[in-house]
Amino acid sequence: MDPNHKRSKTVDRVDSKTESTQFPDEVLERVLSLIKSNKDRSSASLVCKDWYNAERWSRRHVFIGNCYSVSPEIVAARFPKIRSVTIKGKPRFSDFNLVPDDWGADIFPWLNVFATAYPFLEELRLKRMAVSDESLEFLATKFVEFKKISMLSCDGFSTNGLKAIATHCKNLTELDIQENGIDDLGGHWLSCFPESLTSLEVLNFSSLNSEVCFKALEKLVSRSKSLRVLKVNRNISLDQLQILLSHAPQLMELGTGTFMQELVSGPVTGLKNAFSNCKKLLTLSGLWDATPLYLPVIYSACANLTFLNLSYATLRSDELANLLSHCKCLRRLWLLDTVGDKGLEAVGTSCPLLEELRVFPADPFDQEILLGVTESGFVSVSRGCPNLRYVLYFCRQMTNAAVATIAKNCPNFTHFRLCIMNPGQPDYLTKEPMDEAFGSIVKTCPNLQRLAVSGLLTDRTFEYIGKYAKNLETLSVAFAGSTDLGMECVLGGCPKLRKLEIRDCPFGNSAFLSGVGKYESMRSLWMSACNVTINACRTLAKERPRLNVEVMKDEGGCNDGQAHKVYVYRTVAGRRKDAPPFVLTL
Amino acid sequence: MNMEDGLCLTLGLPGRNEPDTESCYKNNNNNNNNKRSQPEYNDDSIESKGSSIAKESDMDTAPAPKSQVVGWPPVRNYRRINFQAKKVETESGIYVKVSMDGAPYLRKIDLKVYKGYPELLKALENMFKLTIGYKGSEYAPTYEDKDGDWMLVGDVPWEMFIVSCKRMRIMKGSEAKGLGCNV
Numbered sequence: 001m002d003p004n005h006k007r008s009k010t011v012d013r014v015d016s017k018t019e020s021t022q023f024p025d026e027v028l029e030r031v032l033s034l035i036k037s038n039k040d041r042s043s044a045s046l047v048c049k050d051w052y053n054a055e056r057w058s059r060r061h062v063f064i065g066n067c068y069s070v071s072p073e074i075v076a077a078r079f080p081k082i083r084s085v086t087i088k089g090k091p092r093f094s095d096f097n098l099v100p101d102d103w104g105a106d107i108f109p110w111l112n113v114f115a116t117a118y119p120f121l122e123e124l125r126l127k128r129m130a131v132s133d134e135s136l137e138f139l140a141t142k143f144v145e146f147k148k149i150s151m152l153s154c155d156g157f158s159t160n161g162l163k164a165i166a167t168h169c170k171n172l173t174e175l176d177i178q179e180n181g182i183d184d185l186g187g188h189w190l191s192c193f194p195e196s197l198t199s200l201e202v203l204n205f206s207s208l209n210s211e212v213c214f215k216a217l218e219k220l221v222s223r224s225k226s227l228r229v230l231k232v233n234r235n236i237s238l239d240q241l242q243i244l245l246s247h248a249p250q251l252m253e254l255g256t257g258t259f260m261q262e263l264v265s266g267p268v269t270g271l272k273n274a275f276s277n278c279k280k281l282l283t284l285s286g287l288w289d290a291t292p293l294y295l296p297v298i299y300s301a302c303a304n305l306t307f308l309n310l311s312y313a314t315l316r317s318d319e320l321a322n323l324l325s326h327c328k329c330l331r332r333l334w335l336l337d338t339v340g341d342k343g344l345e346a347v348g349t350s351c352p353l354l355e356e357l358r359v360f361p362a363d364p365f366d367q368e369i370l371l372g373v374t375e376s377g378f379v380s381v382s383r384g385c386p387n388l389r390y391v392l393y394f395c396r397q398m399t400n401a402a403v404a405t406i407a408k409n410c411p412n413f414t415h416f417r418l419c420i421m422n423p424g425q426p427d428y429l430t431k432e433p434m435d436e437a438f439g440s441i442v443k444t445c446p447n448l449q450r451l452a453v454s455g456l457l458t459d460r461t462f463e464y465i466g467k468y469a470k471n472l473e474t475l476s477v478a479f480a481g482s483t484d485l486g487m488e489c490v491l492g493g494c495p496k497l498r499k500l501e502i503r504d505c506p507f508g509n510s511a512f513l514s515g516v517g518k519y520e521s522m523r524s525l526w527m528s529a530c531n532v533t534i535n536a537c538r539t540l541a542k543e544r545p546r547l548n549v550e551v552m553k554d555e556g557g558c559n560d561g562q563a564h565k566v567y568v569y570r571t572v573a574g575r576r577k578d579a580p581p582f583v584l585t586l
Numbered sequence: 587m588n589m590e591d592g593l594c595l596t597l598g599l600p601g602r603n604e605p606d607t608e609s610c611y612k613n614n615n616n617n618n619n620n621k622r623s624q625p626e627y628n629d630d631s632i633e634s635k636g637s638s639i640a641k642e643s644d645m646d647t648a649p650a651p652k653s654q655v656v657g658w659p660p661v662r663n664y665r666r667i668n669f670q671a672k673k674v675e676t677e678s679g680i681y682v683k684v685s686m687d688g689a690p691y692l693r694k695i696d697l698k699v700y701k702g703y704p705e706l707l708k709a710l711e712n713m714f715k716l717t718i719g720y721k722g723s724e725y726a727p728t729y730e731d732k733d734g735d736w737m738l739v740g741d742v743p744w745e746m747f748i749v750s751c752k753r754m755r756i757m758k759g760s761e762a763k764g765l766g767c768n769v
Contacts (some may be wrong), residue, residue, distance in 0.1 A: 096657030153662070179664040207664060312666070364661045394659060421659045478658065
């Protein structure tokens with residue numbers, strides 16, 4: 001099919017039965033262009049050739065969950081009119097230092113192809129990609145209509161790359177820099193936005209450490225009348241925040257700078273008023289160093305908040321309780337475990353509409369500390385918040401009984417990520433494995449899509465998962481399981497499984513190969529520090545040519561025949577050409 | 587400096603002779619960082635904002651726990667670095683009691699306010715109107731550590747000291763002579 005000719009068929013077909021249902025291409029395209037969901041679009045494209053064509057010509061956004069599953073050339077050939085691209089790169093465990101830096105996922109080859117195929121590209125959203133300053137400069141200069149860039153967990157660039165974006169993107173509406181491995185060479189990049197740029201809607205530089213020129217920031221904010229998201233970094237003081245808010249009362253999402261200051265220049269009521277003037281505020285984050293001294297200034301804005309991110313504020317239970325009593329509408333809440341179980345009780349009593357809770361550990365690596373939250377805090381929240389769907393919970397102790405209660409109170413879990421921080425820790429009261437805990441979750445929560453397990457677990461946990469978790473799409477396992485049977489149960493039992501990541505488990509070749517018929521229906525499999533051998537990897541690769549079976553060599557080399565890190569993913573692009581020397585594609 | 591002045595019962599700040607009830611109330615608010623109520627010790631303690639964050643994360647020299655596993659617990663680097671920087675800056679003050687032999691009442695100081703031993707000793711000298719040190723001083727600063735032992739101030743690195751110091755005692759007289767001071 002020649003991609004340059006839209007009309008590959010004529011309207012007058014010799015088929016009286018179906019004549020009435022022949023739409024001209026333009027009509028079909030127009031109808032399909034209203035379908036936004038990529039999943040629905042994929043389904044539509046499978047109906048027949050006409051629909052396939054109409055779909056590919058009308059699509060404006062493409063989502064690539066694994067940058068190596070397809071090549072930029074293939075994407076450009078199939079979808080000629082893309083304006084917005086989302087790409088994810090490295091395996092998720094790269095967030096935790098399990099993947100060497102130069103593994104790959106370079107964005108440049110994509111940009112290179114897009115420069116010719118999509119010169120009017122407007123939006124790029126990247127996650128775990130390697131992005132260089134040269135790539136950012138290329139992006140800024142080759143795409144004249146470019147509007148939005150968002151980077152999460154990317155690395156390889158510096159603030160010089162941001163300079164290029166700020167300088168050259170005349171139509172920029174969004175600059176969203178989240179939690180990246182960025183080389184922070186200073187805050188001058190912000191001063192590179194030209195006076196003529198007034199279209200900014202989203203500006204997030206909260207993860208950068210250097211100070212930006214406040215005058216430049218103030219001018220930028222005051223001329224950006226459409227600004228709805230502003231997240232500044234910790235260097236912005238309360239005084240400066242007040243000034244910014246006075247220029248942008250229309251903000252919907254705000255990330256503050258530091259919330260502690262020796263002496264504010266005006267009375268505290270000035271700050272309070274600044275917040276109460278922001279009538280549209282739905283999301284609040286930042287709040288570094290927040291203490292009861294200044295925290296009350298946000299109370300007036302709390303009534304409408306739906307998302308409060310306190311994961312950078314070391315609040316105690318009473319401080320949190322006071323704050324939350326003003327936040328009745330909260331749907332999403334992120335906390336540090338400094339709030340303790342008592343703080344979580346306050347969550348249960350004050351936030352009945354809560355749907356998402358994430359509790360991060362303030363001191364994850366200090367094994368001496370026995371503070372933080374326990375099973376009791378989690379139970380309190382579950383009692384008061386029956387609508388909980390998404391939980392990420394870091395703790396140092398848990399019991400099967402507690403999790404069973406939690407599951408009963410909150411049967412609507414879609415995402416259940418429990419991290420008992422000491423690997424292989426049993427139920428601290430009964431000393432039994434935590435099998436029944438996760439068993440109760442999968443039995444009680446039919447909508448479970450994502451599960452992360454921890455603690456001492458035998459194969460029984462995985463038998464439960466395989467038997468009950470019929471909607472499970474993502475599973476993360478660490479330091480768990482007894483034999484190959486565990487992994488086999490999951491691979492055999494979870495029909496919707498897309499992503500499986502396993503580390504430090506006793507699963508070996510038999511388990512690994514039991515998935516030979518399954519891996520093509522999944523996005524990817526990660527196995528590290530398990531018992532898989534290189535030969536088993538070769539076997540899989542031979543059986544399934546449409547899978548890339550990559551083995552990462554450790555520093556010591558692969559002398560013992562063991563595959564220390566295995567990454568298996570389906571692909572239509574063949575083996576990757578940019579694999580570094582330590583990645584072996586079998 | 588008059589010794590008796592230093593020993594008079596006042597509500598004043600350390601080193602001041604006039605009672606100042608307002609600053610006493612400020613002292614009681616130990617959620618506030620202590621800098622506000624002890625202005626004379628401020629100058630060295632205030633760190634410039636941007637660079638201090640980088641400094642603190644560079645200073646992360648806490649020894650890794652014995653069996654630290656790579657990538658576990660699964661907390662992103664960004665969150666870890668960010669928090670460590672913050673922890674050092676925003677932990678509420680480390681208040682310890684300071685007794686001086688012969689003084690009728692104790693004082694309390696916030697160890698977090700000082701950047702190192704020299705400032706601490708200067709503060710103690712001002713507070714109790716005396717000189718500590720080797721010049722034939724009668725006084726030696728000691729502290730009780732986590733194990734309950736009485737140690738001479740100055741042996742261990744400052745960071746270790748402020749974490750392990752539970753209380754201080756300024757020893758006087760024959761016990762002190764010969765101990766000198768290790769700073």
